[in-house]
Amino acid sequence: MQDPVRVGLLGCGNVGAPLVRLLDENADRIAARAGVAIEVTRVAVRDLERRRDVKLSIDRFTTDAAAIVADPNIDIVVEVIGGLEPAGRLITEALEAGKPVVTANKELIARQGPELFETAARAGVDLLFEASVAGGIPLMRPLRESLAGDRIHRVTGIVNGTTNFILTRMADDASSFADALAEAQRLGYAEADPSADVDGDDAAAKAAIIATIAFGAQFHIGDVHTEGITGITDDDIASARLLGYVVKLVAVAEEIDHAVAVRVHPAMVPLHHPLAAVRDSFNAVLIEGEAVGELMLYGRGAGGGPSASAVLGDLIDAAHNLVSGAKGATIVGLTDARVRPIGDLESQFYLLVEVADRPGVLAAIAQVFGDHGVSIQSMEQRGLGADARLMFVTHRARESDLRATVEALREVEPVHRVGSVLRVMGDVR
Amino acid sequence: MQDPVRVGLLGCGNVGAPLVRLLDENADRIAARAGVAIEVTRVAVRDLERRRDVKLSIDRFTTDAAAIVADPNIDIVVEVIGGLEPAGRLITEALEAGKPVVTANKELIARQGPELFETAARAGVDLLFEASVAGGIPLMRPLRESLAGDRIHRVTGIVNGTTNFILTRMADDASSFADALAEAQRLGYAEADPSADVDGDDAAAKAAIIATIAFGAQFHIGDVHTEGITGITDDDIASARLLGYVVKLVAVAEEIDHAVAVRVHPAMVPLHHPLAAVRDSFNAVLIEGEAVGELMLYGRGAGGGPSASAVLGDLIDAAHNLVSGAKGATIVGLTDARVRPIGDLESQFYLLVEVADRPGVLAAIAQVFGDHGVSIQSMEQRGLGADARLMFVTHRARESDLRATVEALREVEPVHRVGSVLRVMGDVR
Numbered sequence: 001m002q003d004p005v006r007v008g009l010l011g012c013g014n015v016g017a018p019l020v021r022l023l024d025e026n027a028d029r030i031a032a033r034a035g036v037a038i039e040v041t042r043v044a045v046r047d048l049e050r051r052r053d054v055k056l057s058i059d060r061f062t063t064d065a066a067a068i069v070a071d072p073n074i075d076i077v078v079e080v081i082g083g084l085e086p087a088g089r090l091i092t093e094a095l096e097a098g099k100p101v102v103t104a105n106k107e108l109i110a111r112q113g114p115e116l117f118e119t120a121a122r123a124g125v126d127l128l129f130e131a132s133v134a135g136g137i138p139l140m141r142p143l144r145e146s147l148a149g150d151r152i153h154r155v156t157g158i159v160n161g162t163t164n165f166i167l168t169r170m171a172d173d174a175s176s177f178a179d180a181l182a183e184a185q186r187l188g189y190a191e192a193d194p195s196a197d198v199d200g201d202d203a204a205a206k207a208a209i210i211a212t213i214a215f216g217a218q219f220h221i222g223d224v225h226t227e228g229i230t231g232i233t234d235d236d237i238a239s240a241r242l243l244g245y246v247v248k249l250v251a252v253a254e255e256i257d258h259a260v261a262v263r264v265h266p267a268m269v270p271l272h273h274p275l276a277a278v279r280d281s282f283n284a285v286l287i288e289g290e291a292v293g294e295l296m297l298y299g300r301g302a303g304g305g306p307s308a309s310a311v312l313g314d315l316i317d318a319a320h321n322l323v324s325g326a327k328g329a330t331i332v333g334l335t336d337a338r339v340r341p342i343g344d345l346e347s348q349f350y351l352l353v354e355v356a357d358r359p360g361v362l363a364a365i366a367q368v369f370g371d372h373g374v375s376i377q378s379m380e381q382r383g384l385g386a387d388a389r390l391m392f393v394t395h396r397a398r399e400s401d402l403r404a405t406v407e408a409l410r411e412v413e414p415v416h417r418v419g420s421v422l423r424v425m426g427d428v429r
Numbered sequence: 430m431q432d433p434v435r436v437g438l439l440g441c442g443n444v445g446a447p448l449v450r451l452l453d454e455n456a457d458r459i460a461a462r463a464g465v466a467i468e469v470t471r472v473a474v475r476d477l478e479r480r481r482d483v484k485l486s487i488d489r490f491t492t493d494a495a496a497i498v499a500d501p502n503i504d505i506v507v508e509v510i511g512g513l514e515p516a517g518r519l520i521t522e523a524l525e526a527g528k529p530v531v532t533a534n535k536e537l538i539a540r541q542g543p544e545l546f547e548t549a550a551r552a553g554v555d556l557l558f559e560a561s562v563a564g565g566i567p568l569m570r571p572l573r574e575s576l577a578g579d580r581i582h583r584v585t586g587i588v589n590g591t592t593n594f595i596l597t598r599m600a601d602d603a604s605s606f607a608d609a610l611a612e613a614q615r616l617g618y619a620e621a622d623p624s625a626d627v628d629g630d631d632a633a634a635k636a637a638i639i640a641t642i643a644f645g646a647q648f649h650i651g652d653v654h655t656e657g658i659t660g661i662t663d664d665d666i667a668s669a670r671l672l673g674y675v676v677k678l679v680a681v682a683e684e685i686d687h688a689v690a691v692r693v694h695p696a697m698v699p700l701h702h703p704l705a706a707v708r709d710s711f712n713a714v715l716i717e718g719e720a721v722g723e724l725m726l727y728g729r730g731a732g733g734g735p736s737a738s739a740v741l742g743d744l745i746d747a748a749h750n751l752v753s754g755a756k757g758a759t760i761v762g763l764t765d766a767r768v769r770p771i772g773d774l775e776s777q778f779y780l781l782v783e784v785a786d787r788p789g790v791l792a793a794i795a796q797v798f799g800d801h802g803v804s805i806q807s808m809e810q811r812g813l814g815a816d817a818r819l820m821f822v823t824h825r826a827r828e829s830d831l832r833a834t835v836e837a838l839r840e841v842e843p844v845h846r847v848g849s850v851l852r853v854m855g856d857v858r
Contacts, residue, residue, distance in 0.1 A: 022578050022720055029645070032762050033577040130575065136721040138567070138575035146559065146567035148462040149451050149741035216458070274727065277706045291451055291738040292565040292728065298703060299724035309720040312578035326755030333461050 004037035005319040008074035010044045010065050010090060011081040012052055015104055015131070018308035019080070019315075020054040030312070034319040042068045044081075069094045076318050078311060079103040088112055095119045095127060100318040104131035104307055110205035114218040117331040126321055127331075128314035133206045134159055134283045136306025137299040138313070143213045143287070144331075151290040152214045154254035156425075159206040161281035161301045162190045162197035163229050163249040167266075168279045170237045171246060177232060189281055199228035203251045203264040210285070211253035211262045217337040219253075219262055225342040227265040235352055236420045239391045240268055242380060243350070246276050250425065259340035268350050268393075268424040275425075343400035348377065348426065350393050352419035353409060357381070357388035361414045365390070368412060372405040373397070393424060433466035434748040437503035439473045439494050439519060440510040441481055444533055444560070447737035448509070448744075449483040459741070463748040471497045473510075498523045505747050507740060508532040517541055524548045524556060529747040533560035533736050539634035543647040546760040555750055556760075557743035562635045563588055563712045565735025566728040567742070572642045572716070573760075580719040581643045583683035585854075588635040590710035590730045591619045591626035592658050592678040596695075597708045599666045600675060606661060618710055628657035629693040632680045639714070640682035640691045646766040648682075648691055654771040656694040664781055665849045668820045669697055671809060672779070675705045679854065688769035697779050697822075697853040704854075772829035777806065777855065779822050781848035782838060786810070786817035790843045794819065797841060801834040802826070822853060 009016055020040055023030060031037040040056060044065035048058075062068065069077055069090050077094040079101060081087050088108050094101050096119065103109070109116070109132045120127035130140045134157065143152070158164050162184055169180035181198065184190035196202045204224040211219040229249050240247045245268035253262045269276045274296045278284040283301025288294055300306040320326070355361050362379070369376055374397040382389045394402070402421070409418050438445055449469055452459060460466040469485060473494035477487075491497065498506055498519050506523040508530060510516050517537050523530050525548065532538070538545070538561045549556035559569045563586065572581070587593050591613055598609035610627065613619035625631045633653040640648040658678050669676050674697035682691045698705045703725045707713040712730025717723055729735040749755070784790050791808070798805055803826040811818045823831070831850070838847050 018720060026578055026580060029580075030578045032645075033573075136724060138571040138724075141570060141575055142567040144462075145746060146570055146742040147738065148745045149455055149459045150738045151455060151458075216461075274706070277703070289738065291447060291734040291741075293732070293735055295565060295567075295726075295728035297724075297726055300722040303722070305720040306722055309576065309579045309718065312720075313575040316577045317574060321755065324755050326750065326753050 002036050002323065004039040005034070005322060006039055006041035006073055006075045007315065008042045008044070008068035008071065008077045009040050010068065010077065010079045012043050012045050012054065013080070014304040015080040015307045015311060016043070017052050017054050018304045019078070019311055020056060022308055022312050024055050030316060034316045036319055036323045038315065038319050041074060042071065044068050065090055066093070069097065075099065075322060076315065077101045078315060079105060080311065082107065084108055084111065091116060092119055095123050095125060098123050098125055100126035100322060102128045102311055102314040102318055104311055105129070106132040106205050106209065110208045110221045113209060113212055114334055117334065121332045126318045128318055130314050131307045131310035133209050134285055135299070135301040135303060136309045137283060137285065137297045137301060138310070139285055139297055140213055142297065147287065147289055147292060150292050152255070152287060153290065154252065154288045155210050155214050155285060156275065157206070157210065157251045157283070157285035158248055158275055158278050159251050159283050159285065159301060160197055160203040160249060161283055162194065163203070164278065164283070165189045165281045166198070167229065167232070167247055167249065170232070170234070171241070174234065176234055177230065198230050200226040200249065200264040203249060207251035207253055207262050207264050210251065211260055212334065213331070214253055215255060215260050216333065217260065217335045219260070219337045223262055223337055223339045225263040225265070229266050231420060232266055233420065235389065236422065239350065239352060243268070243391065243393065244271050245269055245424065246271060247422065248275060248278070250275070256340055259338040261340040261342065261345055263342060266422055268422050270425065270427060273425060273427065343398070345399045346396045347399070348394055348396055348424035349402050350391065350420070350422045350424050351406070353390045353392065354416040354419060355388050355390060356386050356414045356416065357384055358414060362390070364412055364414070365409065368408045369394070369405055372401050372408065374401050374405050431465055431752065433468040434463070434751060435468055435470035435502055435504045436744065437471045437497035437500065437506045438469050439497065439506065439508045441472050441474050441483065442509070443733040444509040444736045444740060445472070446481050446483050447733045448507070448740055449485060451737055451741050453484050459745060463745045465748055465752045467744065467748050470503060471500065473497050494519055495522070498526065503528065504751060505529045505531065505744065507744060508534060509740065511536065513537055513540065520545060521548055524552045524554060527552050527554055529555035529751060531557045531740055531743040531747055533740055534558070535561040535634050535638065539637045539650045542638060542641055543763055546763065550761045555747045557747055559743050560736045560739035562638050563714055564728070564730040564732060565738045566712060566714065566726045566730060567739070568714055568726055569642055571726065576716065576718055576721060579721050581684070581716060582719065583681065583717045584639050584643050584714060585704065586635070586639065586680045586712070586714035587677055587704055587707045588680050588712050588714065588730060589626055589632040589678060590712055591623065592632070593707065593712070594618045594710045595627070596658065596661070596676055596678065599661070599663070600670070603663065605663055606659065627659050629655040629678065632678060632693040636680035636682060636691050636693050639680065640689055641763065643682055644684060644689050645762065646689065646764045648689070648766045652691055652766055652768045654692040654694070658695050660849060661695055662849060664818065665851065668779065668781060672697070672820065672822065673700050674698055674853070675700060676851070677704060677707070679704070685769055688767040690769040690771065690774055692771060695851055697851050699854065699856060702854060702856065772827070774828045775825045776828070777823055777825055777853035778831050779820065779849070779851045779853050780835070782819045782821065783845040783848060784817050784819055785815050785843045785845065786813055787843060791819070793841050793843070794838065797837045798823070798834055801830050801837065803830050803834050
């Protein structure tokens with residue numbers, strides 16, 4: 001009998017504890033699949049006293065993560081601590097010591113992914129990170145393996161469950177943003193400080209990882225044009241319903257003329273679009289490829305169970321590669337990113353304009369659109385007199401032209417305010 | 430420079446030709462991913478004269494598939510001929526000669542999969558078949574790799590695009606089954622002889638493969654309880670709309686008390702169920718796992734491009750394994766299938782009962798349900814007098830009890846006819 005593969009687990013919380021339970025409960029199946037038994041040999045935690053519902057004797061636990069990484073008895077390191085440091089240093093040391101690493105660390109991969117991939121490639125070992133994007137949804141593996149020979153045009157994802165929950169509540173219950181956020185916090189979907197979610201930064205980190213893997217180039221979180229959902233009002237939600245859309249926070253990475261645009265922003269999604277039906281805290285990613293056409297992957301994007309499932313899939317892979325002597329499936333040859341500026345992008349737009357409704361107003365506004373080369377597809381008016389609101393949907397227009405239009409609209413006398421400006425998502429090809 | 434991996438391609442039609450084009454157009458990316466260039470060295474076709482839109486010189490083509498399999502210069506065999514023979518014999522010979530095989534052959538894997546997996550395992554080489562189920566949708570790889578350590582409870586798929594197209598047309602345009610089928614044939618979605626699709630046999634083959642991989646046991650197509658859609662009427666479609674459902678042909682494999690029920694049948698799917706939004710010729714597969722929760726994979730289930738994309742993903746994998754010296758990812762340890770008899774299953778049911786509407790009818794019918802231990806959740810009547818139709822939805826009932834109820838209903842005097850009996854799909858857990 002071959003010796004088991006010995007895993008050093010860094011972190012035993014929300015993801016680590018269910019991972020240990022899965023390894024225990026499904027040990028036979030896992031060993032059959034990996035070609036070797038997998039044993040959690042040592043576990044690093046911050047607090048040795050905390051009760052954890054895992055069947056591991058207390059002498060396997062330590063507070064010294066670095067000692068686990070350096071331990072010659074440890075074959076594979078699994079990092080589920082999160083955050084940039086000490087996780088980044090620990091992973092680098094493990095890779096340099098020739099140990100495959102499995103991580104769920106989105107922040108780290110989004111910020112230091114390309115450097116870590118190079119370290120892994122130099123050492124010739126696996127660095128796997130399926131759980132870092134969209135939790136339990138297999139996304140990295142399909143992008144890297146199933147679609148490896150296809151040409152990907154665009155990836156569009158709902159990759160933040162908190163904001164999707166908030167937007168679903170606003171649409172279903174006519175809740176305000178504040179009430180929906182409070183409900184998300186009560187249910188544990190949102191943190192006490194929700195800014196990373198509602199400002200779009202969490203989605204932006206995932207967008208950078210997706211763009212890197214889908215297009216084989218080094219994208220960092222700073223390359224992602226990011227807008228959150230804090231400005232979304234009840235009016236926008238109502239307008240969306242009226243016009244046949246639903247508001248979603250989307251992460252988009254698409255190749256246009258050999259440059260890749262990566263962005264996170266709320267968008268009006270047509271009701272019959274596959275992403276429109278993604279509700280509550282679910283995540284989904286729509287991949288559009290040359291040969292495969294449209295492919296959507298849908299599931300639980302967060303939570304201990306789904307993330308542990310994804311980490312375990314990677315761990316089995318790493319263990320199988322280790323004992324079968326396969327070369328690590330390293331990510332090499334990433335090119336420098338050619339980022340397409342957001343101002344160059346074209347899309348349809350929705351605008352909410354608050355005006356005093358008097359004769360000639362629409363003509364004055366339409367003139368402003370026309371002056372900037374932006375053509376109007378539809379207009380709906382709600383309210384009358386001093387409190388009229390005009391909802392415009394434009395034809396496709398350049399982002400920079402649209403911005404100039406908005407600036408100019410603010411100068412039109414009967415315009416009280418230009419409210420939300422949202423991109424309108426086109427149909428799937 | 431390492432020599433390229435030399436591929437022998439059996440078949441150059443609907444899937445083979447786009448595969449050759451993908452290999453040509455994305456050669457650099459593919460070589461980077463596989464760790465080696467991939468060359469289509471020889472191609473077996475039935476008719477050398479037929480024009481094919483591929484950039485391969487004519488001297489690579491032959492009509493002798495067996496010679497390609499036996500050729501010591503060929504490293505990997507890709508089979509996209511389809512059908513049981515000669516494909517089965519060719520694949521067996523290739524595996525026995527130590528050559529990895531990639532196939533898109535659903536019939537063959539559904540009928541002889543376990544035997545072929547054993548042959549591959551004995552030879553220690555890959556047998557990959559992602560394209561055999563749900564075309565371009567990555568399904569085998571997620572089931573075998575991403576979810577390898579999870580416990581799968583149930584897999585529910587819409588895996589036949591032809592019937593989904595027909596049912597979508599019936600629902601959207603109030604087409605009859607015959608008209609929708611004729612439209613599917615006109616558009617090339619259905620064969621001149623559509624029986625394999627509309628009788629559910631194509632979906633049953635895929636269900637057998639899904640059950641085998643998801644539950645690690647040998648399921649054959651004969652283990653699949655199969656009902657097609659030829660009996661679905663306009664009335665059923667209208668009832669579904671009225672009651673908040675949509676009719677879909679579903680393939681289900683689920684583990685209940687250590688036995689697996691595998692079946693294909695039309696079902697009433699609740700409108701808010703993720704599979705309800707799968708329209709036209711699209712496919713989707715919903716996986717319910719212990720840790721991962723719900724996971725849905727959605728895309729194009731058929732067509733040359735999507736299937737070629739899936740074959741290419743497998744081919745890159747096989748080439749990578751070959752040059753990196755990895756052991757083939759063989760499927761071993763399949764147990765004998767414990768098939769749960771359909772009569773033991775429980776679900777909710779929809780029944781359409783045509784009656785002469787006169788006093789006491791409903792009481793008489795309700796009595797029959799009650800006598801067989803089947804309880805009624807809801808009843809709607811349409812039409813009046815001699816042509817009344819009663820639509821029942823039952824609470825959960827055993828299939829065998831429901832069948833006995835239907836038999837007994839046929840003996841009730843004012844009942845003209847018991848029309849469709851459809852299972853009603855429950856909510857996702």
